[in-house]
Amino acid sequence: MSLLDQYLLWPELLREGFSRGLEKRVDVRRAERILVCGMGGSGAAGDLALLVARIYGSRVSIDVVKDFSVGFETRDYDLALAVSYSGNTIETISCLSEALAGGVKAAVLSSGGLLREIAERRGLPWIPLRSGLKPRAALPAMLGAILGVLASTDCLRLSEEEVESATARLERVSVEEARAYAEAIAESSIVTIASTRDVSALAERWRSEIAENSKKVAKVEVYPESAHNDLNSWLFFKAPASFIVIEGWSEYSREALRIASRVFKQVGRTLQVSVEKSLAGVLETSLLAGYSTVLAAQALGLDPAATPAIDAYRGELEKLWRARRSGL
Ligand code: F6R
Numbered sequence: 001m002s003l004l005d006q007y008l009l010w011p012e013l014l015r016e017g018f019s020r021g022l023e024k025r026v027d028v029r030r031a032e033r034i035l036v037c038g039m040g041g042s043g044a045a046g047d048l049a050l051l052v053a054r055i056y057g058s059r060v061s062i063d064v065v066k067d068f069s070v071g072f073e074t075r076d077y078d079l080a081l082a083v084s085y086s087g088n089t090i091e092t093i094s095c096l097s098e099a100l101a102g103g104v105k106a107a108v109l110s111s112g113g114l115l116r117e118i119a120e121r122r123g124l125p126w127i128p129l130r131s132g133l134k135p136r137a138a139l140p141a142m143l144g145a146i147l148g149v150l151a152s153t154d155c156l157r158l159s160e161e162e163v164e165s166a167t168a169r170l171e172r173v174s175v176e177e178a179r180a181y182a183e184a185i186a187e188s189s190i191v192t193i194a195s196t197r198d199v200s201a202l203a204e205r206w207r208s209e210i211a212e213n214s215k216k217v218a219k220v221e222v223y224p225e226s227a228h229n230d231l232n233s234w235l236f237f238k239a240p241a242s243f244i245v246i247e248g249w250s251e252y253s254r255e256a257l258r259i260a261s262r263v264f265k266q267v268g269r270t271l272q273v274s275v276e277k278s279l280a281g282v283l284e285t286s287l288l289a290g291y292s293t294v295l296a297a298q299a300l301g302l303d304p305a306a307t308p309a310i311d312a313y314r315g316e317l318e319k320l321w322r323a324r325r326s327g328l
Contacts, residue, residue: 021148
């Protein structure tokens, strides 16, 4: 299935992921602190779950770790969710092992792989994700499943109606809306995603989609902080640059972004994205990133699905990990 076709599945993936998370009845009743471990597209699901939890209100605090190690706080968590689409990401497996060694309860989200085997061996709840997709395109399946786990107890106030409405809204996002963003990405040597702090997780998602799908260098600037440093560089920048400005909900930060946008417009093409404060808004903005970056790759004659450097990194890391584990 083409990558574009995978993005077209988002409404279905969200509905399916949410109900799989809900049905699993992971025990988070008395939890106060939840850890989500995941890398790349799977880690992004954790970031966006945190953003959604902030929007709707959650009684648990959520930390997202994208590393080999959780760090010294491992024991403070009541539940660890290991999220890896493939189920074979070493960093995520390593964090899960550390959490289990620290006595933390855990659940696993994957389409299979080693994480599934570990879950079966250790008797952990395993939430299956639909297979055959690129992890980054499976975002709503993973986000939906995390939200389902949180909503199945009283951790998150997110209703099934809200999920249904997000599903309906995703169906209405058209590939055509993405054309101007795709052109901006394709024509520049660096793309800056400037956002307010409240939606910086969305800016990070755009950045990684541009890197993986469009194969372009992208950076994130978060305002107002970047007005005190990054902004200074632009008037001296000489290569073709584009700016995607993601507006969140904090009034003063939006003003800061508007002031910065006047500088961006002197340097290169500057396009706006406003995010509605809802699950639908978060996912619509993410889907726009998916469509735009696939179209940009097509315009550049590149395969949006190919990620050779990531694959090579993963292969080397896996070899190293297996050698160490077998005591070599
Ligand atoms: C590839 C992609 C990557 C992966 C990352 C972690 O489509 O999006 O960012 O998500 O390499 O792999 P998984 O998600 O399998 O744990």
